[in-house]
Amino acid sequence: MVRKRRTQHGEGLTPIMFQILVALAEGDSHGYAIMQEIERRTDCAIELGAATLYRSIKQLVEGGLIAEVKPREPVHSQRRYYRLTPNGWKVAASEARRLNAIVRWARAVDLIRPRHV
């Protein structure tokens, strides 16, 4: 209950949840594809287990940040597709801005240097 309310406002948003939201911002997708996308985008920095992935999805669904949708074309398997809700967009965007501000700051203090230097 508490967790649900917190998730609705983007609090208690774990890095994994945020990555799922970003992955879904590209378009509707299912669990395995989300995992592959995250792996690809983060250079395999994260080894996402099945249980953690689906628990995060469950929490995001409960928090109303993503919702299950009918797949556009019929699929053969059990897989479920998810889409960002408007609230999900809002939360993901504000989290991205927050992180971006931090990244800018990190760059300003020379924590991140362009690769070619």
Add this chain to the structure above:
Amino acid sequence: MKRLLHRLLRLFPASFRDQYGEEMLEFLALRTRDIRRRQGWLGVLRIWIVNAFDISRVVLVERWEGTRRAVHRTGTFRSFVADSWRDVLYAARSLRRDAAFTAAVVLTLALGIGGTSVIFSLVNAVLLRPPPYEDHDRVVGIWERCKHCSGDAPVPAGDFSDWKAESQSFTHMAAISTSRSFNIGGVDRPERVSGVAASAGFFEALGVLPSLGRPFRPQDDHFGAGNVAILSDDLWRRQFGASPEVINKPIRINAETYTVVGIMPPGFAFPRQSEMPSTVRRWFDKMPDLWVPLALSSEEAQDRSVRRFAVIARLREGVTLEQAQAELRVIDRNIAAEYPDEAAEGHAVAVVAIREQIVRDIRPVLLLLLGAVGFVLLIACANVASLLGIRGVRRRRELAVRRALGASRGRVVRQLLAESVFLAWLGGGLGLVLAGVGVDVVSLLSSSSIIRGRDIGLDVRVVGFTLSVAVMTGIGFGLIPALRSSRANVHEASQGGARGGGVPTQRLFGHFVVVGQLALAVVLLVATGLTLKSLIRLHQVDVGINTDQMLTMNLTLPAAKYPDDNAIRAFYTELFDRVAALPQVQHVGAIARVPLTGHWGIGWFTLGTPGSFERAGQPVQRSGPLRPGDQACCASYQVVGGAVFKALGVALQRGRAFTEQDREGASAVAIINEQLARRFFPNEDPVGKQLGVWTDIDAFAISPVRRIVGVVGDIKQADLSEEVMPQIFLPQSQVPWRSLSLVARGTADPAALTVAIRREVRALDAELPIADIATMRTIIARSVADPRFYVVVLGAFGMVALVLAALGAYGVISYLVNERAKEMGIRIALGARAVDIIKLILGTGILVTVLGLGLGLSLALALTRFLAAMLFEVAPTDPATFAGVSVVLFLSAVVALYFPARRATKLDPVTSLRLD
């Protein structure tokens, strides 16, 4: 792999599993395929491990959230309390209906919990309660640890003086002498009390100051300073009516005048025996009631030849034990460089925290007892669990109906748990009462060297422990039966009724429980058997004296009244004459230490005549006296007087006993024991040979060269279990000793001699107190108090364990007979004979017993080595004990099994077939 995954997935709450289970399976299958292509099988292995951990973690998290949500759902805390209260009331009602069951469970638990509490109260008193000294972490004992032997040795005065002068690690340091006797005179009832001499700083080191008056000042601690004394609270109340006037007033101690400068707070009695290392424990066999300054002369303070002091100190703030020890070792090295001739070779300083000193020896014993009682508690819980299981089966129909009427499984489990916790509380309450009795018994039984008897008690911690054990056992033993019973469904219950067949798991569980119980009982019985055998062995030890009809009592002649050797000699000669004249006395003599009451003096001796001394074949390089550290052999020595060998019943094997001719000025003589004669005069007659004798108490200036006049049989020294050393006896007439124990052999009951002998002592000196009146039998009983204590405690646990395990076997087999009554009925109807039925029932029972026995014996083999230190001449794997225990346990089990088996043969086929 897939099956394993399915099984793992079943761990998730149903809602999560239904929603995501299939997808997770597909996810993992795809993932495995991809990774195998990219990274090969090693990668797959890694992925599976990662996912196994991941799943376990998420399962825990999901389960925990589920529980929290369930608690929220069922409502507020208040309704939870109300529900629980209803559960308890319901439990009480239903248990009252089943009084026999309730009584059995409560009694079983009370025995287990009560026993555990008694032992815990010992652990609490000794291991957990901090020593009663301010900042006790900083209070330390300082010893010299012998490199070649074990144990902490006392310290010579010279070393103490150097440490005290040079070390920076301590705020206070004090030396303590062995306990001494003090005769309190000038009061209505003269009394002999025990006390110690301690140097200034003693009370400050412990951090306990007199509640009245002051501690010793440095100027009190000078040789020749005025006599001052500090009294215990107890002595102050006993002899001086707790009058504060006594401070700075003179009192008579040892016929001298002492000024009382302080009264210690109640309960203070340092050093107690239990607070000292085992090596010097015999020095402090009585609680001190009196403290006087040590007041060493400057010559005594530099002596390094005799180890006669215990040293305690208080660490300066911020200094660790190790730093203090390192500093003292440096000082010691400097001493060694300075006095190469006298330095104690082979000894290293050890600084020991007082708490460690107290618990070091007793810790393994207590942990052992705690283990033993833990076994009893386990057996009790197992019994109760199987009783509850049986009751659960009987109630299966009731529970099924409750579930059919809408009770959730959780609700039923809670109801059943309420019952078992309620039972556990009842058992715990009764257990606490039993513990109260048990603690009294234990404090009576335990000898002072094990535990300070009067410190054992039930305090808040013990009661808290008992109640939490009760609750934990309640939940522990109740949970499995509750979960199992609650699984019943209406269909099954109405089909099978209370006697439903098809419960092989139930039966198997019961059998497992009995196997476990029997195994634990075997371990306890083996431990009991071993300690008992060891005790019997100790009792069989030949003390070397005739213990019948012998009375001993101790006298100490104060120096003020008996200033010189002549006075001492005259007193004892007169006393021997008077006591020997009593009609009920056969022989009378005196000895410095009655055997088995403490360590004898240790002297060292050389063979031959002066100038050609040899020690066991090795020529002596040194001109001065030999020291304890460097001789090849030592001897116990005793000063004896009167017809002591006749009174002790020790046979004179060669030569003669001491006679009146062996007086002062006559040639110095000694009598040796068989051991010395055998070892050092193997092929010759020792009588007439010369012996050089030195003792550890220089004050008595014993003439070193003596002629051996006789050989007597060996006598046990301080302990029944120790080896007899070479012994040397010196005549009291030549070595006048102030403190001697009178040994009288009577014609009848020795206790009856007390009054007559006391009258004779009074006639000689009305002020002289008599101490330690005891018959030799009492002394022997006291010397085996420790092993007897182990036997009684382990034996009590062993018996309880045996009875509980047998009851457990009985219960499970009875239940089996009830379960299979229908089958038995059919068998009987078809012509089975009583023997066949008994065979059938006993067969199962005996298989269970044999399994339990096997498991128990292997456990015992693994565990009894922890007992080794407590055993005397018995191996921890003593085959006879193991065999004996097996027989006892097997027979008990057969008896327990026989009754239900016989009942099965008496079943009436018609009745049993009609059941349900």
